[in-house]
Amino acid sequence: MGCRPLSRIVGVAGLYCAGKSLAAEILRSRGYEEIDVDSLGHYARERMAREVEEAFGTTDRRELGRIVFSDAEQLRRLEAIVHPWMIDEVGRRVDSLRREGKDGVINAALLFPMGLHSFCDKVLWITASLPVRFLRARRRDSLTPCGFIRRLRSQRKLYPQKVGENVDISRVANNGNRRRFERRILDLL
């Protein structure tokens, strides 16, 4: 009877434009399967379109972003609708990876507040300086300084320090080029 290989689940977290998706891409190139929790959020919004429409009068991604990222109470209302299903879905996908002995990466800005770190064997907390993140946000999302500041305010809750839980967290700086970032990540695995 053969032994199933061990599965390893790595969480990737960090603030807006720190480089979480790039970190997940690097892990994917090493055979990890990605659970992209931002995408699950968009899928959840479509699944729960009726509740979202009732609560906000719209299900449009951009319009909702404008509403919830400038008002913490509205963001909490949206999270209360979509997060329970999202957390269950991540759990289902992790179970399936573990059963198949596959490695996985959970890419989630809200890894800690959603409690998803409890599914992980290791967490990479990606950091980059504020000016670097602003330049990336401007290039990728055409965000104005005001829009950038609004995003930052909605992300105060994301830090791992706010979680008293015992999980192996490595901080990975991503202020330089991709090659250096990739080397840092691979050294930590």
Ligand SMILES: CC(C)(COP(=O)(O)OP(=O)(O)OC[C@H]1O[C@@H](n2cnc3c(N)ncnc32)[C@H](O)[C@@H]1O)[C@@H](O)C(=O)NCCC(=O)NCCS
């Ligand atoms: C409000 C929504 C519709 C705005 O969509 P939009 O396309 O404008 O932004 P996008 O999803 O690309 O997110 C932009 C940035 O905000 C971050 N972000 C998304 N949701 C949240 C949140 N609840 N709290 C803090 N940051 C968030 C993302 O990680 C990303 O860094 C969407 O972000 C959403 O449905 N959020 C709630 C679900 C959720 O919590 N998703 C994040 C899981 S990690």
Ligand SMILES: Nc1ncnc2c1ncn2[C@@H]1O[C@H](COP(=O)(O)OP(=O)(O)OP(=O)(O)O)[C@@H](O)[C@H]1O
């Ligand atoms: N080391 C790097 N060198 C060059 N460009 C980078 C680097 N890291 C990230 N970027 C670019 O910065 C932008 C943000 O990176 P990425 O999407 O990985 O961040 P994120 O943390 O996943 O963002 P979000 O918070 O929106 O989910 C992207 O356009 C990406 O290509």
